[in-house]
Amino acid sequence: MFYYILRRLGQMVVMLLLISATTFAIFFAVPIDPARYTCGKNCTPTILEGNRKSLGYDQPVPVQYAKFVQGLATGRDFPDNAELRAAHPEQVVHCPAPCLGYSPLQSRTINEMVSEAWPVSISIALGAFVLWMLVGVSGGIIAALNRGKWPDRLVVGLGLIGYSLPTFFIGLILLTFVAIQWGVVPVPSFKPFLPNPFDWAINLILPWITLACIFAASYMRLTRAYMIETMSEDFIRTARAKGAGKWRVILRHGLRASLTPIVTAAGLDLGGLLGGAIITESVFSMHGLGFLAVNSVTTMDLPTIVAMVLIVATFVVMANLVVDILYGFIDPRVKVGA
Amino acid sequence: MYPRLYSEPAEAVCASRDQRGAAVTTGLGYSAGTDDPMAPAAPTDSVRAIQGLSPGRLALRRLLKDRVTMVAFFVAIFFVVLALAAPLLEAAKLIDPQTPHPELLGGWGSMPIGPFGGVSPQHWMGVVPATGWDVFSRVIAGLTVSLVVATLAVMISVVVGTVLGIVSGAAGGRVDALLSRVIDFVLSFPQTLMLIALSTIVIDIIQAATGAPRTPASMAFMICVMGFFGWPYFARIIRGQVLSLKQREFIEAAQSLGARRGRIYFKELLPHLWAPILVYTTMVLPQNIATEAALGFLGVGIQSPTPSFGSILNDSVHYARADPAYFMFPGLTLFIVVLSFNLVGDGLRDALDPKADRQ
Numbered sequence: 136m137f138y139y140i141l142r143r144l145g146q147m148v149v150m151l152l153l154i155s156a157t158t159f160a161i162f163f164a165v166p167i168d169p170a171r172y173t174c175g176k177n178c179t180p181t182i183l184e185g186n187r188k189s190l191g192y193d194q195p196v197p198v199q200y201a202k203f204v205q206g207l208a209t210g211r212d213f214p215d216n217a218e219l220r221a222a223h224p225e226q227v228v229h230c231p232a233p234c235l236g237y238s239p240l241q242s243r244t245i246n247e248m249v250s251e252a253w254p255v256s257i258s259i260a261l262g263a264f265v266l267w268m269l270v271g272v273s274g275g276i277i278a279a280l281n282r283g284k285w286p287d288r289l290v291v292g293l294g295l296i297g298y299s300l301p302t303f304f305i306g307l308i309l310l311t312f313v314a315i316q317w318g319v320v321p322v323p324s325f326k327p328f329l330p331n332p333f334d335w336a337i338n339l340i341l342p343w344i345t346l347a348c349i350f351a352a353s354y355m356r357l358t359r360a361y362m363i364e365t366m367s368e369d370f371i372r373t374a375r376a377k378g379a380g381k382w383r384v385i386l387r388h389g390l391r392a393s394l395t396p397i398v399t400a401a402g403l404d405l406g407g408l409l410g411g412a413i414i415t416e417s418v419f420s421m422h423g424l425g426f427l428a429v430n431s432v433t434t435m436d437l438p439t440i441v442a443m444v445l446i447v448a449t450f451v452v453m454a455n456l457v458v459d460i461l462y463g464f465i466d467p468r469v470k471v472g473a
Numbered sequence: 474m475y476p477r478l479y480s481e482p483a484e485a486v487c488a489s490r491d492q493r494g495a496a497v498t499t500g501l502g503y504s505a506g507t508d509d510p511m512a513p514a515a516p517t518d519s520v521r522a523i524q525g526l527s528p529g530r531l532a533l534r535r536l537l538k539d540r541v542t543m544v545a546f547f548v549a550i551f552f553v554v555l556a557l558a559a560p561l562l563e564a565a566k567l568i569d570p571q572t573p574h575p576e577l578l579g580g581w582g583s584m585p586i587g588p589f590g591g592v593s594p595q596h597w598m599g600v601v602p603a604t605g606w607d608v609f610s611r612v613i614a615g616l617t618v619s620l621v622v623a624t625l626a627v628m629i630s631v632v633v634g635t636v637l638g639i640v641s642g643a644a645g646g647r648v649d650a651l652l653s654r655v656i657d658f659v660l661s662f663p664q665t666l667m668l669i670a671l672s673t674i675v676i677d678i679i680q681a682a683t684g685a686p687r688t689p690a691s692m693a694f695m696i697c698v699m700g701f702f703g704w705p706y707f708a709r710i711i712r713g714q715v716l717s718l719k720q721r722e723f724i725e726a727a728q729s730l731g732a733r734r735g736r737i738y739f740k741e742l743l744p745h746l747w748a749p750i751l752v753y754t755t756m757v758l759p760q761n762i763a764t765e766a767a768l769g770f771l772g773v774g775i776q777s778p779t780p781s782f783g784s785i786l787n788d789s790v791h792y793a794r795a796d797p798a799y800f801m802f803p804g805l806t807l808f809i810v811v812l813s814f815n816l817v818g819d820g821l822r823d824a825l826d827p828k829a830d831r832q
Binding site for chain 1: 546630657660661662663665666667669670671672673674681759763766767770771772773786793797800801807808811812815816819
């Protein structure tokens with residue numbers, strides 16, 4: 136087990152290096168000068184050359200990438216050029232490991248930006264996760280147990296509608312009508328959890344619903360399909376024949392066996408969202424990682440784009456690993472690392 | 474922005490392959506052409522024996538009995554026809570997405586006069602704030618653009634995914650290991666983020682290389698990039714199907730007759746894969762439509778004044794508070810389009826899956 140995790144972690148690092156190298160190659164080796172994007176309307180050749188030097192864009196791309204990876208491992212100092220650092224020691228910014236880079240447009244390290252945005256994304260993702268798992272899994276169970284009757288039809292219908300409603304459309308409707316026109320809840324803005332958890336929750340309720348909608352719909356379908364399959368298995372009949380109570384059969388025997396694929400999907404989806412829910416954050420102007428990513432793209436903040444891709448990919452790859460390890464605990468038939 | 478495609482439908486489709494081989498390949502193909510597809514296969518001679526139905530026919534029969542799917546199918550067909558007809562309608566001046574109507578606004582550049590964003594007998598969905606364009610015309614013209622982009626992107630995904638899936642599954646060994654790694658690698662990229670991140674650079678490059686104007690360049694970008702991130706899903710499903718198909722006797726027979734690899738891949742294997750390809754295409758198409766709209770909403774891709782669901786909705790966001798009707802009408806239309814395609818995909822999957830015994 137230990138060696139299995141170790142080997143998977145090794146593969147994970149290789150995968151992430153490949154992903155970041157590809158992203159780096161895409162954004163820094165294209166025939167468009169990356170320094171051009173750091174320099175606004177009043178650009179002069181002098182500023183352009185200065186930026187190029189201080190950001191290290193004058194060096195070959197592989198060298199830049201090596202410095203990026205080294206920064207991830209040990210941290211680095213900006214400006215990148217040693218002469219410039221020596222000439223203006225007061226301007227040197229230290230970026231501790233794991234250093235994601237320095238944003239020339241924001242004039243600060245990406246680590247700082249990420250650490251500000253991170254609580255917002257986590258709050259949105261976790262709240263929505265709880266909501267969609269509750270609604271989706273219970274809806275799916277209800278549908279599976281009443282197969283063909285009206286609760287099933289209702290759940291299947293709601294599932295299809297929820298699955299077809301574009302996230303930004305639900306978000307816009309909720310924001311415009313519930314928050315602005317009717318004033319049921321305040322217009323969402325992020326409040327920290329600690330002094331006042333209620334304030335935190337009431338501000339996040341609309342983003343949670345928005346994000347959870349499409350996932351709840353697909354988890355209803357998923358749970359329903361697997362529950363129907365499981366409930367027709369022989370071991371369910373055996374459990375019933377032993378005289379186990381109705382809910383014991385449903386929850387302990389039925390749900391537990393259907394749980395493996397649901398946990399897989401849930402882990403991967405949550406992993407993807409921890410890196411920022413782009414649409415939801417944009418609709419509600421929540422300054423999370425997704426908002427940061429979109430913002431970095433619209434301003435062509437190349438180092439931030441590369442960092443954001445790496446962050447999201449890290450979550451996805453890590454979620455894969457966690458899910459694989461969880462398998463062994465949920466499903467006794469699976470031997471992890473075998 | 475969409476939850477991933479789960480493996481559940483694919484496995485369900487997998488079971489739809491029949492035990493008889495060739496009969497399936499023609500299943501939907503010829504039945505759809507006959508006048509009365511419900512009729513059992515024409516009785517041979519005078520013997521009205523109990524007829525065995527090919528799985529394709531059984532699927533079609535199940536499909537025709539499914540009322541919700543049939544309604545959704547006709548709605549989807551209606552939208553496709555409307556999208557195809559939009560350029561003609563525009564030429565015939567029946568729809569007019571680009572003429573401003575300042576007289577319908579409360580002054581140049583402000584909100585439309587009248588309820589629901591200026592709904593009137595001439596303007597069924599009202600007019601656009603600030604410009605006075607007809608929203609209904611723009612939605613129909615946008616439908617064309619969105620459907621073209623979504624369809625071409627699906628075609629790229631299907632072609633690349635199917636070819637690589639067949640090769641990966643049938644060749645096995647090192648080729649398979651390499652292709653599977655490539656698939657894992659592409660799927661690890663955050664898709665939405667990459668779509669957004671690549672937009673500026675790739676559109677710049679396309680424009681620089683071809684000298685194309687902004688709109689075709691961004692359409693080409695959307696098609697290529699959505700198509701590119703879509704193929705691994707297809708490849709995985711096709712590969713899984715091929716792995717079990719290649720154990721069957723007809724492949725062995727082809728091999729022993731000395732068929733070359735290309736023939737086995739595309740003449741023997743490919744015709745057996747139409748069911749998953751069809752189902753997955755109908756499931757991915759609405760996702761592509763929704764993705765185009767979502768990216769447009771973020772300001773990426775096709776942009777105003779060219780109408781598409783994305784560009785219309787992106788424009789409407791600026792007026793969301795003052796004129797909510799402007800995003801409600803296009804948004805609801807988008808929802809109905811996506812819903813109808815999703816329902817068709819669902820119905821197809823159910824019909825092609827003999828395990829799903831319907832009430």
